[in-house]
Each structure stands twice: as C-alpha cells, then as structure tokens.
Amino acid sequence: MPSMLVYRGDYGQLSLEEHSHPDIGAGEVCVALDTALVCSSDLHTIFHRRTAPTPLVLGHETVSVIDRIGDGGPTTDMQGIPLRTGDRVVWAVVASCGACGTCSRGWPQKCPGALKYGHVRLSSQEKWMGGFADYQVLKPGTSILRVPEHVPSRIAATIGCSTATVCAVLEAAGDIRDKIVLINGAGQLGMQAAIMAKSGGAKQVICLEAQPQRRTDAKRMGFVTIAPESMALMLTDATAGEPIDIYLELAGHVSDFSMLMQHLGVGSTIVFAGAVFPSPALPLDMETVIRKCITIKGIHNYRPEHLVRALAFASAHCHALSEFLTFGSLLPLREHAAVVQAGESGAFHRVGFTSG
Ligand SMILES: [Zn+2]
Ligand SMILES: [Zn+2]
Numbered sequence: 001m002p003s004m005l006v007y008r009g010d011y012g013q014l015s016l017e018e019h020s021h022p023d024i025g026a027g028e029v030c031v032a033l034d035t036a037l038v039c040s041s042d043l044h045t046i047f048h049r050r051t052a053p054t055p056l057v058l059g060h061e062t063v064s065v066i067d068r069i070g071d072g073g074p075t076t077d078m079q080g081i082p083l084r085t086g087d088r089v090v091w092a093v094v095a096s097c098g099a100c101g102t103c104s105r106g107w108p109q110k111c112p113g114a115l116k117y118g119h120v121r122l123s124s125q126e127k128w129m130g131g132f133a134d135y136q137v138l139k140p141g142t143s144i145l146r147v148p149e150h151v152p153s154r155i156a157a158t159i160g161c162s163t164a165t166v167c168a169v170l171e172a173a174g175d176i177r178d179k180i181v182l183i184n185g186a187g188q189l190g191m192q193a194a195i196m197a198k199s200g201g202a203k204q205v206i207c208l209e210a211q212p213q214r215r216t217d218a219k220r221m222g223f224v225t226i227a228p229e230s231m232a233l234m235l236t237d238a239t240a241g242e243p244i245d246i247y248l249e250l251a252g253h254v255s256d257f258s259m260l261m262q263h264l265g266v267g268s269t270i271v272f273a274g275a276v277f278p279s280p281a282l283p284l285d286m287e288t289v290i291r292k293c294i295t296i297k298g299i300h301n302y303r304p305e306h307l308v309r310a311l312a313f314a315s316a317h318c319h320a321l322s323e324f325l326t327f328g329s330l331l332p333l334r335e336h337a338a339v340v341q342a343g344e345s346g347a348f349h350r351v352g353f354t355s356g
Contacts, residue, residue, distance in 0.1 A: 001021070002020075003334070004057050004127075004133035004134065005057065005130075006057055006122060007046060007054060007055065009055075011046075012046060012340065014336045014340060016336060022135050022137050026072045026073075026140075027070055027139075028073060028139060028140065029074065029137070029144065030069075030137050031064035031066055031136050031137075032066075032355065033064055033131075034088060034157075034354070035156070035157045035353070036133075036157065036354075037062075037131075037157045037350040038058075038351050038353075039162070041276060042059060046058070046340060050278070053119075054121070055122040057122055057128075057130025057131075058131070059117075059130045059132035059133070060116070060119070060130070061157045061352070062131035062157055063088055063090050063153050065087065066086060067135065069083065074144060077089070077145050078307070079308065083146060088156065089146055090145050090159045091142050091143060091144045091145065092307050094111070094114045094117075095115045095116075095138070095140070095141040096113070096114045097141060098141055106303065108304065109302060117130065118130045118132075132336075145307060145308065147159075147311070150315070150318065154327050154330065154350070155314050156314065158188065158192070158325070160307065162192055163313060164302040164307045165189065165302050165306075166193045167307075167313065168301070168302035168303065170193065170197065172269075172297045173269055173271050176200040176202045178202075179203055180242055180244050180245050180246070181194075181202045181246045181247075182206045182235075182248070183208065184247070184274070186208075186211075186217070186218040187209075187214065187250070190209070190250045191218060191221065191325070191349075193248055194218065194223050195221070204224065204238075206244075210228050212227075231256060231259060231260075239263070243263060243264060243268065244265060245268050246271070247260060247271070248271050249271065249275070251274045252274035252276070254282060257283055261285055264292060264294060265292065267292070267293050267295075268292065268294050269295045269296075269297065273298070325350065326347075326349050327348060327349065327350050327352070328345075329342045329351045332356045
C-alpha cells in the first residue's frame with residue numbers, strides 16, 4: 001500500500017502511514033514521488049516555530065512522475081508541451097480558482113479558495129495533497145510544467161518553491177542591471193537570488209550571512225560575503241562607498257536595519273520575503289524612506305509565470321545550482337527520522353525524500 005508521512009503536531013515527529021491507492025476525480029492528475037525536499041518552512045512547522053493545521057502531510061518542493069491523468073485533465077503543460085504518463089513534472093505550490101477578485105487582480109497565490117500543496121489538513125476528501133508521500137493528486141487549476149531531461153531531480157524539486165519565489169522577488173526588485181544588490185541570507189533562497197541577480201547583470205552582489213559555512217560556500221561561488229556583526233566595518237569597503245540599490249531580505253531577521261537604511265541609495269528598493277514566520281518588528285525611519293524615495297515591497301509565494309521563469313532558470317543554470325546547493329540525506333519515506341534530523345542540523349541546504 002502507498003505511504004505518506006503525517007505530521008500530527010508532535011514536536012519533531014512525523015509518522016509513516018499507509019493508505020489505499022489514491023482515487024482521482026475529473027480534471028485531476030495523480031503523480032508519483034520522484035524527489036520531495038524538506039523546505040525550511042516544513043522544519044519550522046515540525047519544530048513548532050510556526051503553526052499549521054494538523055494532521056498534515058508536509059512537503060511542497062517536489063518533482064514527481066505522472067501516474068494517471070483523470071478524465072478531462074490537462075493534456076499539455078503551461079508551455080503547451082504534451083503531458084503523458086511517466087513524464088517528470090513540477091507544479092505551482094498554490095492551486096487557485098482563477099476567477100475571484102484576488103486572482104483577477106494578479107494575486108492568485110492569495111486566492112481565498114486556494115489549495116496549497118503541503119499545507120492542507122489531511123482529511124478523507126483531501127488526502128494526497130503533500131509532498132512527503134508516495135503519491136499526490138494535483139487539482140484542476142494547478143499550473144504544471146514538464147521538466148527537461150537534463151535537469152537533475154534535486155534541482156527540479158526546488159523550482160516550485162524557492163526558485164519560483166526568487167523569480168517573484170527579483171521581479172519585485174525591478175531592473176537589476178548595473179545595480180548593487182545586497183542579499184540578507186545565503187541559504188538556498190539567498191544563493192539562488194544571488195546567482196539570478198548576477199546572471200541578470202547586477203553590477204555587484206553582496207551576501208550577508210551569519211553562518212560561516214554558508215559564507216564560505218557563497219565566496220566559492222564568487223560572491224562578496226559579510227557576517228552581520230562585521231557589517232559596519234565591511235559594507236562601505238564592499239561597495240567602494242557606493243550606495244546599495246536593491247536590498248533583498250531573505251533571512252527572516254535583520255541584525256541592524258537602521259544601519260542598512262543608511263547604506264541604501266536614492267530610489268532604492270527593499271524586498272521582504274524571508275520572514276514567513278513571526279519576526280521582530282523593525283525600526284523603520286520614515287524620514288529616511290521619504291528623503292531617499294525608497295520603495296518597500298513584500299513578496300509571498302508567486303504567480304504561475306514565475307514558475308515558468310524558474311524552470312527556465314533552473315534549466316539554464318542547473319550546473320551552477322548543482323555545484324552550489326548542498327544536499328544531505330535524500331532517503332525513502334521510511335527513513336524520515338534521519339532526514340528530519342539532518343534537515344534540522346542546518347548542515348545542508350536541503351535534505352529530502354526519494355521514491356524507493
Ligand atoms: Zn518551501
Ligand atoms: Zn481566486
């Protein structure tokens with residue numbers, strides 16, 4: 001019988017449960033697990049740093065293989081490529097209605113009727129909605145993309161969460177060419193943003209990161225790195241005294257926001273995307289925002305077109321991403337205790353589950 005890992009609200013615990021093979025309705029697609037990565041947000045839930053409805057099958061950084069397509073289900077992906085049984089696919093984390101006011105205003109990820117994979121309470125109606133399972137059932141309204149053969153599964157699995165989110169963040173940041181970009185956080189999100197900013201023509205990309213190993217990894221990829229405690233001393237040197245044009249907050253916390261604001265230039269843009277859990281309030285000096293004409297934006301999740309851009313980015317840069325991203329345990333579902341422990345250790349960008 002197929003298995004799923006269920007989070008029932010117990011600290012640090014998932015349990016392996018067997019259920020009968022999923023039934024699919026009209027327009028749905030049943031996909032079988034290839035690789036499901038454990039996102040930081042999954043760990044935040046498992047270790048009670050944020051709340052979630054339980055019982056729950058977590059996991060939303062997934063690449064799977066089409067098992068069956070229900071009657072009237074999609075025959076092509078978002079780019080018009082035919083979809084068939086056996087195809088490797090990724091999909092948008094949110095399935096939205098496409099018709100409500102929120103969807104039509106361009107925020108389908110915030111659709112009040114949206115279903116979010118890896119975030120839906122387990123019930124008899126909504127059973128196969130999370131990545132840490134042998135199967136998932138994709139609902140109508142899900143943006144699906146076929147993955148080119150040369151993209152490794154572990155890189156493909158990042159497309160539907162961190163890579164597409166970074167595409168939305170970079171879009172919010174505006175024109176990146178010849179800009180000085182400061183990225184707070186050199187984890188998976190931060191490094192994908194750094195690689196994307198550099199390939200998009202940024203003049204300089206600087207990474208702020210507290211973890212020494214992550215700074216070493218970012219340096220190896222050719223980025224200037226600064227520890228938060230050295231920011232006062234090193235930021236002016238790193239930019240040769242020039243102001244920062246774009247500040248991407250991807251870590252979820254800022255050590256000295258007031259000082260950062262001093263380094264921002266006229267017309268600069270701040271994008272907040274890291275704090276997807278309760279975080280301390282920032283000291284925001286309104287006069288500085290006004291006098292420097294600073295734009296501040298928040299980004300959560302992404303629209304379907306960002307998924308298309310994410311696939312194109314992962315496809316073009318899979319070598320650099322494979323070189324940089326560190327993967328710890330990628331094991332079958334039954335090895336969940338080891339995978340969760342390795343994820344929580346913070347020693348790797350991602351750990352995860354594979355079929356088998
Ligand atoms: Zn995620
Ligand atoms: Zn809607």
